[in-house]
Amino acid sequence: MFFNQIRRNSLRSRKENSLFFGSLIIAIVVFYVFLSLESQDVIIFLKTMESDAIRKLLVLIPIVYAVSLFFVFFLVYFANKYQLQRRSHEFGLYQTLGMKRRRIFSMLMGETVWNSLIALLIGIPVALFLTELISLATANLVGLGIIGHHFRVSWTGLIGTVGGFFAVQLIAMFLLSFIMSLKEPIDLLRDETEGTQLLASKKSGWIQLILGVILLLIAYAMGLFLLKTLSFLYIFAVIGILVTGIAGTLLLFRGIATFIGYRVRKNDRKSTGLATFTGRQLQENVLHQSAFLGIGSLLILLAIICLAYGVSTIFTRGDDGERTVDISLQGERQEIETVLTSKEIAPYIYAYYPMNLDTMDWEIVENGQGYSWGTLIEAIEDLPYSATKENLLNNLLGYSPFLFPLSSYNALLASMDQPEIILEPGELVLYNSDMFSQFRDDLEKALQSNPVIELDGQTYSLASEIRTQNLVADRFISIIFGLVVPDELYAELVSDQEPFCWNVALDPDFIEDQGLMHALMQVGGLLNETGLTYESYLSGIGRQLFYIVAGSYVSLYLGLMFLIIANTVLGLKFLMQQRSTRHRYETLLVLGAKKEALYSSAKTQVWVYFALVISVAIVNGIFGIASLLNSFLRLGDAVSDEMFILLSAIAVVVFLVTELGYIWLIRSESKREIRRMSSLNRG
Amino acid sequence: MKISEKILQVKEIKKTYGSGENQTEALRGMTFDVIPREFLGIMGASGSGKTTLLNCIATILHPTSGQIMLGGEDIFSFNEDFLANYRGKKIGYLFQDFELLDNLTGRENIELPLVIHGEQPKKCEAAIRTLAERLEIVPVLDKFPSQMSGGEKQRVAVARALISNPSIVLADEPTGALDSKNAKTLMKKLSLVNQEDGATILMVTHDANAASYCSRILFIKDGAIFHELRRDSPNETQSEFYDRILTVLAQLGGGSNNVL
Numbered sequence: 001m002f003f004n005q006i007r008r009n010s011l012r013s014r015k016e017n018s019l020f021f022g023s024l025i026i027a028i029v030v031f032y033v034f035l036s037l038e039s040q041d042v043i044i045f046l047k048t049m050e051s052d053a054i055r056k057l058l059v060l061i062p063i064v065y066a067v068s069l070f071f072v073f074f075l076v077y078f079a080n081k082y083q084l085q086r087r088s089h090e091f092g093l094y095q096t097l098g099m100k101r102r103r104i105f106s107m108l109m110g111e112t113v114w115n116s117l118i119a120l121l122i123g124i125p126v127a128l129f130l131t132e133l134i135s136l137a138t139a140n141l142v143g144l145g146i147i148g149h150h151f152r153v154s155w156t157g158l159i160g161t162v163g164g165f166f167a168v169q170l171i172a173m174f175l176l177s178f179i180m181s182l183k184e185p186i187d188l189l190r191d192e193t194e195g196t197q198l199l200a201s202k203k204s205g206w207i208q209l210i211l212g213v214i215l216l217l218i219a220y221a222m223g224l225f226l227l228k229t230l231s232f233l234y235i236f237a238v239i240g241i242l243v244t245g246i247a248g249t250l251l252l253f254r255g256i257a258t259f260i261g262y263r264v265r266k267n268d269r270k271s272t273g274l275a276t277f278t279g280r281q282l283q284e285n286v287l288h289q290s291a292f293l294g295i296g297s298l299l300i301l302l303a304i305i306c307l308a309y310g311v312s313t314i315f316t317r318g319d320d321g322e323r324t325v326d327i328s329l330q331g332e333r334q335e336i337e338t339v340l341t342s343k344e345i346a347p348y349i350y351a352y353y354p355m356n357l358d359t360m361d362w363e364i365v366e367n368g369q370g371y372s373w374g375t376l377i378e379a380i381e382d383l384p385y386s387a388t389k390e391n392l393l394n395n396l397l398g399y400s401p402f403l404f405p406l407s408s409y410n411a412l413l414a415s416m417d418q419p420e421i422i423l424e425p426g427e428l429v430l431y432n433s434d435m436f437s438q439f440r441d442d443l444e445k446a447l448q449s450n451p452v453i454e455l456d457g458q459t460y461s462l463a464s465e466i467r468t469q470n471l472v473a474d475r476f477i478s479i480i481f482g483l484v485v486p487d488e489l490y491a492e493l494v495s496d497q498e499p500f501c502w503n504v505a506l507d508p509d510f511i512e513d514q515g516l517m518h519a520l521m522q523v524g525g526l527l528n529e530t531g532l533t534y535e536s537y538l539s540g541i542g543r544q545l546f547y548i549v550a551g552s553y554v555s556l557y558l559g560l561m562f563l564i565i566a567n568t569v570l571g572l573k574f575l576m577q578q579r580s581t582r583h584r585y586e587t588l589l590v591l592g593a594k595k596e597a598l599y600s601s602a603k604t605q606v607w608v609y610f611a612l613v614i615s616v617a618i619v620n621g622i623f624g625i626a627s628l629l630n631s632f633l634r635l636g637d638a639v640s641d642e643m644f645i646l647l648s649a650i651a652v653v654v655f656l657v658t659e660l661g662y663i664w665l666i667r668s669e670s671k672r673e674i675r676r677m678s679s680l681n682r683g
Numbered sequence: 684m685k686i687s688e689k690i691l692q693v694k695e696i697k698k699t700y701g702s703g704e705n706q707t708e709a710l711r712g713m714t715f716d717v718i719p720r721e722f723l724g725i726m727g728a729s730g731s732g733k734t735t736l737l738n739c740i741a742t743i744l745h746p747t748s749g750q751i752m753l754g755g756e757d758i759f760s761f762n763e764d765f766l767a768n769y770r771g772k773k774i775g776y777l778f779q780d781f782e783l784l785d786n787l788t789g790r791e792n793i794e795l796p797l798v799i800h801g802e803q804p805k806k807c808e809a810a811i812r813t814l815a816e817r818l819e820i821v822p823v824l825d826k827f828p829s830q831m832s833g834g835e836k837q838r839v840a841v842a843r844a845l846i847s848n849p850s851i852v853l854a855d856e857p858t859g860a861l862d863s864k865n866a867k868t869l870m871k872k873l874s875l876v877n878q879e880d881g882a883t884i885l886m887v888t889h890d891a892n893a894a895s896y897c898s899r900i901l902f903i904k905d906g907a908i909f910h911e912l913r914r915d916s917p918n919e920t921q922s923e924f925y926d927r928i929l930t931v932l933a934q935l936g937g938g939s940n941n942v943l
Contacts, residue, residue: 272801272804273799273801276804277784277787277791277795280784280786280787281786283786284786583782587778587782588784590743590770590771590776591770591796591799591843592767592771592772592796592800593767593771594764594767595767
């Protein structure tokens with residue numbers, strides 16, 4: 001009987017309050033997705049490559065897990081509080097009928113456990129599906145779609161999820177039951193919990209509003225200027241921004257309630273319908289919950305910054321140019337050729353060639369005839385001023401160019417099935433690696449004036465097209481400026497004719513068949529047996545990936561979590577207020593208000609309620625991101641500020657869509673609540 | 684008496700709850716009229732059907748059968764929207780628990796029935812003033828309900844019930860939550876608006892004291908009218924009427940017949 005009651009009660013809770021149950025499932029998914037990071041394709045792959053860095057990242061997980069537990073606790077706490085508030089009459093009745101508090105307590109705990117089990121039963125499969133999806137999506141996004149994907153269950157993640165979820169649920173319920181047990185049965189029976197209309201004095205309300213705005217402005221100014229300049233006072237600046245920002249936001253919300261009250265009073269004489277009622281409801285909502293709205297707004301601010309940072313990290317780091325060389329081997333020609341033509345390895349090889357690259361011999365430079373960038377420098381100097389241009393000039397002047405023989409470069413192009421370079425007599429080709437693509441525009445403009453340069457006393461012209469292909473498999477080796485020169489000239493200027501390395505391109509069919517990662521790992525395994533030293537394209541990707549994963553995954557995760565928690569809790573809080581003032585709606589119905597008028601009043605309330613919180617968060621967010629751009633955040637040189645802002649805008653759109661979704665959800669829940677009380681035949 | 688002189692006609696009203704074996708009849712075919720400027724009381728024991736009757740007239744409960752005519756119109760022949768229009772405008776309400784919206788000021792509460800139906804609050808300022816003076820609530824007009832006494836709250840509720848000049852005011856145990864002093868003040872005020880302003884009032888009450896202010900009282904028992912009392916004013920004093928009410932109440936309780 002006791003168990004049946006528990007089962008029936010929890011079934012009713014789930015039916016009556018989908019938001020409540022939905023929040024529980026969200027909590028589960030949030031936990032598992034994060035805890036299973038270890039078994040994500042990307043991380044598994046990275047472990048083989050950058051095991052040290054990954055270990056450090058994985059150490060972070062328990063810390064973020066603890067932070068998540070803390071926030072999810074709030075989510076669960078409010079969801080349960082809302083649910084208990086709806087049932088307070090029922091509990092009052094139980095007590096009046098003589099049920100012991102201990103029994104009510106164990107009934108609630110039983111319901112919690114039962115509800116948690118069902119939430120887990122739904123949440124875990126959803127979480128598994130979602131992690132698979134995220135795993136595949138991240139892998140695809142970073143170009144790893146090619147890894148053979150396996151379905152994986154992270155058992156530690158699962159244990160952490162179930163354990164954490166139960167702990168959070170039970171602690172929240174324990175606290176709530178405790179608070180409830182302090183109430184008299186009659187208070188529970190009355191089922192009304194709204195406080196009386198608080199009358200904050202108007203004067204102090206306005207002071208709070210103004211003070212809030214001033215504090216926020218101070219925080220913005222500190223963010224924009226102090227973080228940039230006073231690097232030794234960083235920690236104080238950060239603390240100052242946090243204190244003024246948080247205090248400013250909280251005060252602002254208290255002040256806003258006064259402002260709403262003022263608006264209601266001002267419009268009182270001309271507004272009809274439920275405008276006054278709507279305004280007063282809002283005023284009460286904001287005034288009673290100003291701290292709450294402030295915290296909600298700050299959480300959303302955190303979410304905005306995390307999302308913007310996460311999204312931009314993906315794109316800024318993800319752009320690393322095309323794949324040119326799969327493997328670069330080091331060693332003697334004969335040794336390498338023997339290995340590459342062996343019957344184990346040969347079937348996988350599409351092309352191999354020596355890559356020569358070196359700077360001009362020191363003796364030639366010493367002679368004074370060395371090199372000169374000639375009229376290229378002047379052509380660049382003639383370009384309009386920019387920081388990039390100055391940087392380019394500084395780099396050029398202090399930089400002896402790398403030289404590559406035409407045959408090496410053409411072999412590289414041939415291995416990629418691209419047309420070879422044909423040099424005109426007296427012509428060289430300028431090379432600028434993709435890693436330094438910020439100079440590309442200026443260089444291309446300068447080349448239009450047909451500048452000439454000097455090598456060992458000879459004058460050469462430069463082809464109008466700049467070459468950019470990576471010359472070796474390891475992406476860390478990149479060259480700012482280089483020159484593709486005829487083989488004879490290379491032989492003249494560079495005495496050491498030993499290749500820098502031997503480049504290998506794997507068979508495209510083999511890659512398509514196996515996926516790039518597996519193909520590279522397979523051939524890498526074979527090469528390991530031969531004892532040759534080699535660099536693989538994999539390690540380059542690994543390094544890139546690590547930045548993406550470490551930078552974006554964690555911040556996107558935190559961003560989404562903050563967003564979900566802030567919105568759910570705000571929504572629940574709104575519904576709780578509507579719930580506790582439901583008799584007002586009933587009175588309005590009796591006084592002749594139409595249901596539609598009540599719906600639209602509730603709709604306006606939801607909109608203004610969320611709009612207040614979100615707009616404050618957005619304004620804070622804009623300044624927050626601007627401060628970050630000025631200080632901590634060093635964007636890849638290849639990424640312009642405009643790009644960053646564009647990407648942040650994408651994050652903002654994602655954010656707004658999420659918000660609209662939540663507003664819609666809360667609206668329909670609130671409508672349902674009103675419909676429930678407005679049925680004509682209430683008996 | 685012509686039909687047009689009757690403000691409210693209740694004809695053969697029946698209300699049953701449940702179905703089959705569980706059916707209970709709350710109202711078993713009740714018929715009566717209310718004429719303009721009348722102060723009609725309805726008395727009866729708990730469960731006699733008083734509140735069901737009031738809820739039906741208030742249009743917040745559909746009767747199972749029968750008609751309720753207000754100003755000659757059958758109110759249940761209209762749809763929900765029309766009924767919403769009826770509430771608050773043609774019918775004023777007074778609740779036992781006042782049911783003031785506690786986040787609105789006294790003035791805003793009084794205006795509600797008008798602004799809900801789309802009127803400008805400015806237009807009713809004079810009317811509010813007059814009512815507030817009559818009901819002695821001018822000082823609390825700009826206060827919130829939490830800052831008013833119980834008596835003040837109920838008088839604000841009276842003003843709210845009267846502001847739209849309704850055809851009839853329905854009062855459900857209006858003195859139920861008041862102490863005797865406040866109850867007396869309230870009944871005097873109600874009686875005043877009935878006699879001087881000509882408001883028609885239908886009041887459900889338990890309280891013989893409050894009922895003695897009425898001009899006519901219907902006693903109901905088990906969902907049907909059991910007895911009717913008319914005050915023979917001005918010949919009969921209020922206290923004489925009160926005594927007669929007590930006698931009927933004793934009868935209603937079964938009289939000495941039921942004493943075992």
